Amino acid sequence: MSLSDYKNVFVFIEQKYGEIQKVSLELIGKGRELAGKLDAEVTAVVLGNGLRDQLHGLIHQGADNVLYVEDEKLHNYMTEPYTKVLSNIIEEKKPEIFLVGATAIGRDLGPRVSARIHTGLTADCTSLEIDEEEKNLLMTRPAFGGNIMATIICPDFRPQMATVRPGVMQAMEVDSSRTGKVEDFHVELTSEDMNVEILEVVREEKHKVNISEANVLVSGGRGMGNAENFHILDSVAAELNGLVSGSRAVVDAGWLGHERQVGQTGQTVRPDLYIACGISGAIQHVAGMEQSDFIVAINKNETAPIFEVADIGIVGDVNKVIPAVVEELKSFKASQN
Secondary structure, three states: OOHHHOOOEEEEEOEEOOEEOHHHHHHHHHHHHHHHHHOOOEEEEEEEOOOHHHHHHHHHOOOOEEEEEEOHHHOOOOHHHHHHHHHHHHHHHOOOEEEEEOOHHHHHHHHHHHHHHOOOEEEEEOEEEEOOOOOOEEEEEEEOOOOEEEEEOOOOOOOEEEEEOOOOOOOOOOOOOOOOEEEEOOOOOOOOOOOOOOOOOOOOOOOOOOHHHOOEEEEEOHHHOOHHHHHHHHHHHHHOOOEEEEOHHHHHOOOOOHHHEEOOOOEOOOOOEEEEEOOOOOHHHHOOOOOOOEEEEEEOOOOOHHHHOOOEEEEOOHHHHHHHHHHHHHHHHHHHO
């Protein structure tokens, strides 16, 4: 393998039911940063059907080029046809770096593609940087149950592939003045490639809480005492127009649903304000929220590790501190009227 033949950063753009997923925009933003250090370009790779009107939006959010494979067979995600198309693109275009979101689709697709093109894959990354000397991609992910952060390189094969957790990277601001190239790419898909037949897609209609989209999160841990005490967090979240989330301990105890879990085995979040209530600050939890813009920690243990990442720390009983905070917020709002 001649490494010098491989150039540029490619990002797989995940779409569901014709909607481009947020993690893909986050990866374009990170790809733009990596490409800047490599004097390279960012190419967004889109597979689907009827998505042409959304392609220039990817350029406005940081892509230099868009590679579009349009086929009715690609409307819904299926492992084999998607793997074949991406493998063909990589073999012809030879990207130096290929990024995929660590979603249900990405975790299925990434390993298949990397195996087919004979390169490595670092899964579930939380950080991506460029080595200044060798120009290799430094891919960092939690290891050994989240107790250490391992940085992995792929110096001998290309592309350097990584799946990246949603919510970790920052999407670029939309710049409508950006211009770029949209290129159609064709891959012949035969009946042999369609090893699964989708008879019907049924979308379940239910209200799902998405804590990764919240600007304010009030997060509770084991220190809350019991599930009933979480109504205290509901009250402060309501005052701040935020959502309630929690640590793995409270989810395992059944106090909150898994969709509200923050941390290595839950979701990675970066709200404007994160209030950690009764959370000790285990590394597995911190890995999922340390990128928050402003962190407030409330814990009765003054040596709790959570205070090391907090911008403001309050030592006290969360069940007494939070009600006092709610009263202050109500008083402040009343004074503004």
